[in-house]
Amino acid sequence: MSEIKTVGIAGAGTMGAGIAIVTARAGFRTLLYDTNARQLERARDQQAGFFTSSVKRNKLTQAEVDRIMADLVPTTRLEDLVACDLVIEAVFEDLGVKHQLFAALNRVCPAHTIFASNTSTISITEIAGGTGRDDRFVGMHFCLPAQLMKLVEMSPGMNTKPDVFDAAWQFCAALGQKPVRTQDSPGFVLNYFLIPFNNDAIRMVEAGIAEPADIDLAIKTAMGYAMGPMELLDLIGMDTQVLLCAAMHGLTHEPRATCPALVKRMIAAGRLGRKSGRGFFQYERDAMFGA
Amino acid sequence: MAHRIIQAGDSRSFPAAHAFLIGAIANGDIHVYIGARVGEAFTRSTNRDQCTAHLVELGDECLGVHTGEARGNEGSNVLGFARFRMGSAEPSNLIELVKQPQTSPAALVACKALFELFGFKVAVCSDVPGRIVNRLIRPYLNAALRRLDERLASAGDLDATLKMGLGYPEGPIALLERTGLAAHFDVTQALYEWTGDAAFAPARRARVAKLRGAAQG
Numbered sequence: 001m002s003e004i005k006t007v008g009i010a011g012a013g014t015m016g017a018g019i020a021i022v023t024a025r026a027g028f029r030t031l032l033y034d035t036n037a038r039q040l041e042r043a044r045d046q047q048a049g050f051f052t053s054s055v056k057r058n059k060l061t062q063a064e065v066d067r068i069m070a071d072l073v074p075t076t077r078l079e080d081l082v083a084c085d086l087v088i089e090a091v092f093e094d095l096g097v098k099h100q101l102f103a104a105l106n107r108v109c110p111a112h113t114i115f116a117s118n119t120s121t122i123s124i125t126e127i128a129g130g131t132g133r134d135d136r137f138v139g140m141h142f143c144l145p146a147q148l149m150k151l152v153e154m155s156p157g158m159n160t161k162p163d164v165f166d167a168a169w170q171f172c173a174a175l176g177q178k179p180v181r182t183q184d185s186p187g188f189v190l191n192y193f194l195i196p197f198n199n200d201a202i203r204m205v206e207a208g209i210a211e212p213a214d215i216d217l218a219i220k221t222a223m224g225y226a227m228g229p230m231e232l233l234d235l236i237g238m239d240t241q242v243l244l245c246a247a248m249h250g251l252t253h254e255p256r257a258t259c260p261a262l263v264k265r266m267i268a269a270g271r272l273g274r275k276s277g278r279g280f281f282q283y284e285r286d287a288m289f290g291a
Numbered sequence: 292m293a294h295r296i297i298q299a300g301d302s303r304s305f306p307a308a309h310a311f312l313i314g315a316i317a318n319g320d321i322h323v324y325i326g327a328r329v330g331e332a333f334t335r336s337t338n339r340d341q342c343t344a345h346l347v348e349l350g351d352e353c354l355g356v357h358t359g360e361a362r363g364n365e366g367s368n369v370l371g372f373a374r375f376r377m378g379s380a381e382p383s384n385l386i387e388l389v390k391q392p393q394t395s396p397a398a399l400v401a402c403k404a405l406f407e408l409f410g411f412k413v414a415v416c417s418d419v420p421g422r423i424v425n426r427l428i429r430p431y432l433n434a435a436l437r438r439l440d441e442r443l444a445s446a447g448d449l450d451a452t453l454k455m456g457l458g459y460p461e462g463p464i465a466l467l468e469r470t471g472l473a474a475h476f477d478v479t480q481a482l483y484e485w486t487g488d489a490a491f492a493p494a495r496r497a498r499v500a501k502l503r504g505a506a507q508g
C-alpha cells in the first residue's frame with residue numbers, strides 16, 4: 001500500500017474546514033472539495049483568520065502558515081481528488097448523499113485510496129456498503145471544533161480490512177490527533193451521549209424552564225465544562241442537529257434522541273446558530289474558534 | 292441590601308463556615324432559610340410581605356411544597372435556591388435560584404444580587420424537579436452506567452472519550468466514583484418519583500451501590 005501524502009476532504013462546512021486545517025497543518029497536501037463554491041470561499045476566509053491568530057499567538061510562524069495555505073487547495077471539481085491517497089468525507093449527514101458521493105469517488109480515485117467518513121451517527125458498515133470498496137473504508141469521527149480537538153473516534157466497518165484500518169489509524173496519529181477505537185454502534189461514544197443531552201437542554205428552553213444563558217452558566221459552573229450545551233448547539237448548527245436526531249432516533253428509538261420541535265422552528269426562522277449569525281445567542285462575526 | 296440567616300438543621304449548600312453566613316445580620320431584609328428542616332422554619336415565619344424577599348434552601352423538592360401553588364399563578368417574594376453539589380463533593384460556586392410564574396421581579400433581582408455579592412454564579416430557573424443541572428446531567432450519568440453494563444467501551448475508555456471529545460474535566464464514571472454512586476441513586480430516585488420519566492430511573496450500578504451501602508451500614 002502506498003504511503004499517504006495527499007488527502008481529500010469532501011465537504012467544506014463546519015467540520016470539513018476544520019479537518020482541512022488539521023491535515024494541512026500536519027504537512028499533508030490537502031484538497032478541499034465542495035459542490036458549493038461559496039462554502040469553499042467561506043472556509044478559506046475562516047482558515048486564513050484562524051492561521052492569522054496562530055501567528056499572533058506564536059503557535060506558527062508566517063512562513064509555516066504560507067506553506068500550509070499553499071498546501072490547502074480548494075476545488076469544486078470531483079475529478080481533482082484522483083490525486084488522493086485518503087479521502088475524508090464531511091458532507092451532509094444523509095446516507096443517500098454520502099452514498100452518491102462515494103460512488104462517484106470510487107470511479108475517480110485509484111484503487112489504493114482509503115475512504116473515511118466523519119459521520120456522527122450513520123453506521124460505517126452501511127455507508128461502506130454503497131461505496132464499491134467496503135474493505136477500504138473506515139469511520140473517522142473528528143470532534144467539533146476539529147482544528148482544536150484531538151480526539152478521533154475510529155471505527156472499522158464489518159468488511160474493513162485490518163491493514164486498512166491500521167493505515168488509517170497511523171495516518172490519524174501522524175496528524176497529531178488521538179484516535180480511540182469504538183464499535184460501529186449508533187453515535188459511537190460521543191454522540192450517543194451528546195445528542196440526547198443537548199436535546200434535553202433544548203427542551204428546557206422550549207418549556208421556559210431557564211434561559212439559554214442561565215443553562216450554560218449553570219452547567220459550566222457546576223460541572224466545569226468548557227462550553228455550555230446552548231453555545232455548543234450554536235456551533236453544531238440546528239440544521240445539523242435535526243439530521244443528527246433523525247439518524248440517531250431512527251437507529252435507537254430512544255425518546256431523548258427525538259428532535260425537539262423548537263429546533264425545526266429555529267431553522268424556519270433562520271436561526272441556525274453561529275453559521276447564520278444567530279441561534280440561541282446572537283453573533284457578530286463568523287470567525288473560527290481558537291488559533 | 293442585607294440578609295438574615297435562619298438555620299434549621301444541617302445545610303447541604305453551606306455545610307461549613309462561609310462568607311455568606313458570616314456576612315448575615317440579625318435585621319437583614321432578605322430572610323434566608325437553610326438546613327434540612329427549612330420547611331418548619333419557613334412555615335413559622337410571619338409578616339412575609341414586610342421583607343424584600345425570602346429565600347428557601349431546596350433539596351430535591353419543588354418550592355411549591357413550601358409556598359403552596361395556585362393554578363399556575365403562584366409566586367410572591369419567596370424564592371427557592373440550592374448551591375449545586377455532587378454527592379459528597381464540596382458545594383460548587385453555582386446557585387440555582389428558583390422562581391415561580393408570578394414571582395416578584397424586584398425580589399428576584401434582589402436575591403440574585405445578594406448571591407452575586409458573595410461571589411456566586413447565579414442561574415435562574417423555574418420550579419421544576421432537578422432544576423437545571425440535575426435535570427440535565429442525571430440522565431447522562433444514568434446512560435453512562437447503562438452503557439458500561441452493555442460494554443460499549445471500558446470505563447476508562449468511556450471517560451477518556453468524553454473528556455477528550457467534549458472537554459469535560461472528568462468522565463462520568465470517575466465523577467460518580469469520586470462523589471458517590473449511592474448519592475446518584477438518591478437524586479435519581481427522587482427525580483424519577485417526581486417526574487415518572489424513565490431517563491431518571493436509577494441505573495443498576497447506582498442501586499447496587501445504594502444497597503451495599505445500606506447492608507454495610
Ligand SMILES: NC(=O)c1ccc[n+]([C@@H]2O[C@H](COP(=O)([O-])OP(=O)(O)OC[C@H]3O[C@@H](n4cnc5c(N)ncnc54)[C@H](O)[C@@H]3O)[C@@H](O)[C@H]2O)c1
Pocket residue numbers: 010011012013014015016033034035036039089090091092093094097101118119120121141142143144235236237240
Ligand atoms: N457539526 C458537528 O458538530 C459535527 C461533528 C462531528 C461530525 N460531524 C459530521 O460531519 C459531517 C459534516 O457536518 P458539518 O456540520 O460540517 O455540515 P455542514 O452543513 O456545515 O457542511 C456540509 C458541507 O458539505 C457540502 N456538501 C454537501 N453535499 C456535498 C457533496 N455531494 N459533495 C461535496 N460537498 C457536499 C455542503 O456544501 C457543505 O459545505 C456530517 O456527517 C456530520 O454528521 C459533524
